[in-house]
Amino acid sequence: MRKASKVFTVLVFCFLYLPMLVLAVASFNRGNDPVVFKGFTLSNYAALFRDSVLLPLLLNSVIVALISSLMATVLGTAATLGIQRMRPGLRRFTMALTNIPLTNPEIVTGVSLALLFAFVGQAMKLKSIMGFWTLLIAHVTFNLPYVILSVQPKLLQMDENLTEAALDLGCTPFRAFWKVTLPEILPGIISGILMSFAMSLDDFVISYFVYGPNFVTLPVEIYNYTKKPLHPKIYALFTLLFLAILVVMTVMNLLQARDSAKQRGSRLNRQRKRANIVSGGN
Amino acid sequence: MKRQLLSGPYLLWMAIFTIIPLVIVLYYAFTDSITGAFTLKNIASLGTYLPIFLRSVWLSLLSSVICLVVGYPVAWTIAQAKPNHQRFFYLLVMLPMCISFLLRTLAWVSLLEDTGIINQLLSRIGIGPLKLMRNSGAVILGMVYNYLPYMIMPLYTVIMKIDPRLVEAAQDLGCDSAQVFRKVTLPLSVPGIVSGVTMVFVPAVSTFYISQKLGGTGSTLIGDVIESQFKAAYNPNLGAALSLALMVLVLICVAVMNRFTGDDESVATL
Amino acid sequence: MSKELIRLANVSMAYDGEVVLNNINLYINDSEFLTLLGPSGCGKTTTLRIIGGFARPTSGDVLFDGVRINDVPPHKRQVNTVFQRYALFPHLDVYENIAFGLRIRKLEEEEIARRVGEMLRLVGMSGFEERKVDKLSGGQMQRIAIARALVNQPKVLLLDEPLGALDLRLRKDMQNELKRIQQQMGITFIYVTHDQEEALTMSDTIVVMDKGEIQQIGKPEDIYNEPKNAYVADFIGESNILDGIMIRDRLVEFFGRRFPCVDFGFETNEPVDVVIRPEDVDIVPADSGHLCGTVTNVTFKGVHYDIIVDFHGFKWLIQTTDFQPVGAQIGIRLNPEDIHIMKKSKYSGMFGDYSSYSAEYDEIGDAEMAEELEEEQE
Numbered sequence: 001m002r003k004a005s006k007v008f009t010v011l012v013f014c015f016l017y018l019p020m021l022v023l024a025v026a027s028f029n030r031g032n033d034p035v036v037f038k039g040f041t042l043s044n045y046a047a048l049f050r051d052s053v054l055l056p057l058l059l060n061s062v063i064v065a066l067i068s069s070l071m072a073t074v075l076g077t078a079a080t081l082g083i084q085r086m087r088p089g090l091r092r093f094t095m096a097l098t099n100i101p102l103t104n105p106e107i108v109t110g111v112s113l114a115l116l117f118a119f120v121g122q123a124m125k126l127k128s129i130m131g132f133w134t135l136l137i138a139h140v141t142f143n144l145p146y147v148i149l150s151v152q153p154k155l156l157q158m159d160e161n162l163t164e165a166a167l168d169l170g171c172t173p174f175r176a177f178w179k180v181t182l183p184e185i186l187p188g189i190i191s192g193i194l195m196s197f198a199m200s201l202d203d204f205v206i207s208y209f210v211y212g213p214n215f216v217t218l219p220v221e222i223y224n225y226t227k228k229p230l231h232p233k234i235y236a237l238f239t240l241l242f243l244a245i246l247v248v249m250t251v252m253n254l255l256q257a258r259d260s261a262k263q264r265g266s267r268l269n270r271q272r273k274r275a276n277i278v279s280g281g282n
Numbered sequence: 283m284k285r286q287l288l289s290g291p292y293l294l295w296m297a298i299f300t301i302i303p304l305v306i307v308l309y310y311a312f313t314d315s316i317t318g319a320f321t322l323k324n325i326a327s328l329g330t331y332l333p334i335f336l337r338s339v340w341l342s343l344l345s346s347v348i349c350l351v352v353g354y355p356v357a358w359t360i361a362q363a364k365p366n367h368q369r370f371f372y373l374l375v376m377l378p379m380c381i382s383f384l385l386r387t388l389a390w391v392s393l394l395e396d397t398g399i400i401n402q403l404l405s406r407i408g409i410g411p412l413k414l415m416r417n418s419g420a421v422i423l424g425m426v427y428n429y430l431p432y433m434i435m436p437l438y439t440v441i442m443k444i445d446p447r448l449v450e451a452a453q454d455l456g457c458d459s460a461q462v463f464r465k466v467t468l469p470l471s472v473p474g475i476v477s478g479v480t481m482v483f484v485p486a487v488s489t490f491y492i493s494q495k496l497g498g499t500g501s502t503l504i505g506d507v508i509e510s511q512f513k514a515a516y517n518p519n520l521g522a523a524l525s526l527a528l529m530v531l532v533l534i535c536v537a538v539m540n541r542f543t544g545d546d547e548s549v550a551t552l
Numbered sequence: 553m554s555k556e557l558i559r560l561a562n563v564s565m566a567y568d569g570e571v572v573l574n575n576i577n578l579y580i581n582d583s584e585f586l587t588l589l590g591p592s593g594c595g596k597t598t599t600l601r602i603i604g605g606f607a608r609p610t611s612g613d614v615l616f617d618g619v620r621i622n623d624v625p626p627h628k629r630q631v632n633t634v635f636q637r638y639a640l641f642p643h644l645d646v647y648e649n650i651a652f653g654l655r656i657r658k659l660e661e662e663e664i665a666r667r668v669g670e671m672l673r674l675v676g677m678s679g680f681e682e683r684k685v686d687k688l689s690g691g692q693m694q695r696i697a698i699a700r701a702l703v704n705q706p707k708v709l710l711l712d713e714p715l716g717a718l719d720l721r722l723r724k725d726m727q728n729e730l731k732r733i734q735q736q737m738g739i740t741f742i743y744v745t746h747d748q749e750e751a752l753t754m755s756d757t758i759v760v761m762d763k764g765e766i767q768q769i770g771k772p773e774d775i776y777n778e779p780k781n782a783y784v785a786d787f788i789g790e791s792n793i794l795d796g797i798m799i800r801d802r803l804v805e806f807f808g809r810r811f812p813c814v815d816f817g818f819e820t821n822e823p824v825d826v827v828i829r830p831e832d833v834d835i836v837p838a839d840s841g842h843l844c845g846t847v848t849n850v851t852f853k854g855v856h857y858d859i860i861v862d863f864h865g866f867k868w869l870i871q872t873t874d875f876q877p878v879g880a881q882i883g884i885r886l887n888p889e890d891i892h893i894m895k896k897s898k899y900s901g902m903f904g905d906y907s908s909y910s911a912e913y914d915e916i917g918d919a920e921m922a923e924e925l926e927e928e929q930e
Contacts (some may be wrong), residue, residue: 026389035395109303112525
């Protein structure tokens with residue numbers, strides 16, 4: 001049973017990584033078609049670094065991802081701090097609002113924003129306002145819920161008394177936030193930033209509906225590209241990206257590992273204390 | 283101290299960029315594309331697209347079920363591994379999602395084409411080129427491939443949190459391993475199943491890229507139709523009506539799915 | 553004579569229309585050890601939070617040294633708090649936790665080092681400076697929390713059930729320790745607990761609270777010996793509470809018999825509550841007692857036996873060192889000073905009847921306490 005499930009798991013991983021393998025191999029291919037391997041070369045990588053179209057597009061993607069994830073993190077973290085103090089009714093409403101972009105199909109979010117921007121464009125008597133700003137707004141919008149969902153658990157986990165203890169020891173409320181609350185919820189904020197950066201960098205569906213010809217991101221360009229055969233330097237680009245993400249995620253994972261080891265420790269303490277109360281009572 | 287006010291900018295943002303756009307969708311769905319007058323024409327024409335809606339639901343449901351059947355043993359196996367290994371396997375599940383799904387789908391095209399890698403390998407052992415692409419099977423494959431991690435993650439999270447003492451208690455009370463699974467592990471993983479199925483179903487039912495690349499003429503999905511209303515045919519009013527219908531459909535499905543958990547939902551959040 | 557330091561005048565508190573504190577009047581002297589005692593939800597923690605500045609009363613005044621401080625925020629008050637579950641900062645080590653308040657006040661590094669060292673010695677934790685706070689035991693965290701508050705040299709230390717999460721033995725040790733620290737520092741301690749034994753052991757003054765109201769304020773001995781109403785009598789120790797009639801000063805009637813007592817100042821024939829502590833009852837042979845009853849239950853408690861005796865259908869709890877078998881007929885004698893008379897109150901008839909006695913009574917209490925703690929920890 002256990003053995004069979006292990007074998008099965010390995011097969012599923014093969015299935016998940018088969019296309020990545022195809023991409024990686026294609027990046028070293030002398031030919032243009034990934035189907036026909038014409039011999040090993042690094043020239044695709046060299047071409048990538050000389051490229052004047054792909055790299056600026058990647059830069060566009062990174063710029064949007066960076067700014068939108070930072071904006072979403074600031075807005076979202078502030079929102080989370082406020083949500084904690086809301087009356088239950090208002091809090092439920094806010095969380096329902098937060099869930100809308102999460103449950104709505106991406107295409108609906110994209111279409112609805114596209115219509116909004118078209119509407120505003122018409123009102124401003126412009127032909128189209130699609131471009132950097134519309135992309136940025138759309139990305140902030142779909143990043144916000146991820147930030148809230150990753151900061152909120154950290155805030156709930158935090159002992160409310162910690163803030164009060166800081167006030168008690170002479171901090172102003174603002175100072176208490178910097179010295180106590182922020183360090184406590186920092187892991188949540190960091191994972192919120194990383195998650196929304198990754199989501200934003202990779203987003204195609206929503207971007208596709210709100211981008212303008214003056215500002216195109218890489219995924220959108222790949223979609224537009226695929227009518228003609230792709231140049232293998234794109235495969236090279238993504239092989240490099242894959243490695244970069246691997247590094248980022250490993251670091252994130254190590255951080256999380258440290259974090260959860262700490263949590264396990266305190267849980268153990270709590271259990272011990274509880275056991276003491278029970279044995280003390282008898 | 284009005285810390286609540288910190289949520290103000292966020293609520294404002296969400297009102298402008300989430301609520302108002304949805305209101306505009308509603309407005310477009312009920313107005314004429316040329317005159318701008320109120321009309322039920324767009325909504326009425328939804329009937330024409332019923333078969334496509336049904337196909338979208340059918341294919342994405344099938345994909346969700348396949349993801350569940352494939353993903354559950356994987357999630358279970360990962361949850362049984364040593365904690366450090368668990369983290370590594372989890373990373374391994376997440377990693378593919380970080381590469382543009384467009385490219386991954388294109389890679390499948392390279393694999394499945396008539397002259398693709400699989401058919402080339404098959405021809406070496408004398409099996410003629412098979413038609414692996416441009417059919418519903420390929421669309422399902424694409425969906426399963428793309429969204430399988432979304433199924434494994436919540437399942438793993440839930441299974442990992444099942445108290446091992448419950449399994450021991452069930453064994454102690456006379457369950458064999460199949461009974462333990464049926465009577466303890468499976469019921470306790472329901473919240474994970476629900477959120478996994480939802481997370482696969484919602485993007486699958488609204489996809490347009492997968493069906494464009496892997497599907498044939500007979501496997502057009504509702505996402506394709508919406509996309510073409512905005513990008514090709516340019517009838518945003520019809521597109522809005524279709525989006526509205528898709529949204530309602532998804533909301534109903536999510537509501538039905540959440541019914542399964544009921545009060546157990548709290549288990550998932552614990 | 554020590555002077556008054558804090559006064560709560562007509563303080564009321566309501567959350568969303570629900571009254572949590574109802575017209576609290578209380579003054580606290582300099583260098584006093586005062587305990588707010590009551591079950592969970594009685595308003596004791598709210599009272600403490602009002603003094604600490606974490607909650608603002610809906611009405612009434614809080615005075616510190618004669619100055620109204622209702623609107624002074626916590627960080628500007630000369631009080632410090634030891635929080636429930638300690639609230640140590642997990643991202644700082646022991647030294648930095650204690651130094652936190654001093655750094656906020658921008659003291660010299662040398663001064664900080666000196667005072668932190670002094671505090672660590674006071675709480676017996678020298679050598680733990682570099683320790684991570686999540687690597688400490690409950691008792692150690694407790695000591696650090698106390699040191700972190702005291703290092704700021706507050707005039708008043710507020711303690712919110714600080715020993716609640718510790719096991720019984722450690723709790724007893726810490727009780728002595730806290731009392732020693734309070735006497736050594738010579739400052740006011742305001743202590744919140746639901747544990748009556750803790751309150752009796754440590755306090756100079758006990759404030760018994762229930763449902764947002766103060767039931768009685770007094771020295772531990774007075775609270776125990778002269779409870780004001782049935783609630784206090786029942787909450788502090790065990791009590792048999794009977795209906796009686798005050799015939800005249802120093803003479804009370806219950807169970808159809810008249811007993812001489814030491815209380816006076818009631819109206820003639822006023823209905824009253826009569827309290828008889830289980831350890832004050834003398835057991836005598838059945839024929840020579842004031843009252844005669846049947847033993848229905850015996851529980852061995854170590855130092856003594858708890859026996860339940862049925863007097864005409866009303867069951868008493870009596871504590872005795874002599875074993876009495878179930879079914880035995882015994883007599884009891886009551887001396888005038890064993891009888892305590894209380895005015896009737898809204899609590900009359902609610903406490904002090906052991907008819908539904910079960911041997912588990914105190915274990916139920918403990919289980920409730922453990923549950924409460926667990927809830928708090930979730």
